[in-house]
Amino acid sequence: KQEVTQIPAALSVPEGENLVLNCSFTDSAIYNLQWFRQDPGKGLTSLLLIQSSQREQTSGRLNASLDKSSGRSTLYIAASQPGDSATYLCAVAGGYNKLIFGAGTRLAVHP
Amino acid sequence: DVKVTQSSRYLVKRTGEKVFLECVQDMDHENMFWYRQDPGLGLRLIYFSYDVKMKEKGDIPEGYSVSREKKERFSLILESASTNQTSMYLCASSQMGRATYEQYFGPGTRLTVT
Numbered sequence: 422k423q424e425v426t427q428i429p430a431a432l433s434v435p436e437g438e439n440l441v442l443n444c445s446f447t448d449s450a451i452y453n454l455q456w457f458r459q460d461p462g463k464g465l466t467s468l469l470l471i472q473s474s475q476r477e478q479t480s481g482r483l484n485a486s487l488d489k490s491s492g493r494s495t496l497y498i499a500a501s502q503p504g505d506s507a508t509y510l511c512a513v514a515g516g517y518n519k520l521i522f523g524a525g526t527r528l529a530v531h532p
Numbered sequence: 533d534v535k536v537t538q539s540s541r542y543l544v545k546r547t548g549e550k551v552f553l554e555c556v557q558d559m560d561h562e563n564m565f566w567y568r569q570d571p572g573l574g575l576r577l578i579y580f581s582y583d584v585k586m587k588e589k590g591d592i593p594e595g596y597s598v599s600r601e602k603k604e605r606f607s608l609i610l611e612s613a614s615t616n617q618t619s620m621y622l623c624a625s626s627q628m629g630r631a632t633y634e635q636y637f638g639p640g641t642r643l644t645v646t
Contacts, residue, residue, distance in 0.1 A: 464622055465622065466637075517563060518633065519565070525574065
């Protein structure tokens with residue numbers, strides 16, 4: 422059964438730091454991996470989607486990589502800002518695009 | 533922009549009531565999903581649908597049913613609400629195909645069962 426783990430569970434950094442969030446999964450037979458952002462009490466916002474055949478995706482200050490063989494993905498956030506404070510969720514997709522989520526990393530960026 | 537809307541942001545119901553949570557998407561997506569999110573347990577898939585009138589159980593379907601009479605609308609039904617169904621419920625949709633697509637989420641419904 423697929424399991425997704427995110428490390429660290431929480432992170433507090435000063436503004437301007439570059440940071441890395443980690444995601445690992447146990448079964449490499451995935452269709453894609455998606456990173457989401459969730460603000461308190463809100464729904465999920467899709468940040469990046471990496472197809473299983475891709476190695477990385479970039480959007481603005483965000484870069485996500487995927488190493489299917491080792492079951493790992495990282496989300497790199499450059500020059501962090503207080504507005505980046507949120508919970509970041511990693512999810513892997515199986516058949517019918519069903520997602521299995523990690524527990525998330527709660528990020529706080531302080532001025 | 534893709535838009536997924538849910539009928540209520542907050543809902544309070546009594547034990548034993550029948551509860552309907554509605555979800556509507558405006559992008560003609562084939563796939564629709566219902567998840568629940570609980571502290572310490574994360575998001576878990578309850579049911580999904582890949583076409584009108586088609587439904588499949590997810591990881592935690594017990595105590596729930598679903599209905600998809602039209603492509604844009606996917607309803608989650610709690611036949612007899614119980615306190616352990618107090619949770620945040622999130623609906624999502626995506627296109628279907630071999631090249632999988634992003635899932636788009638609604639704002640969520642926070643359900644409290646007393």
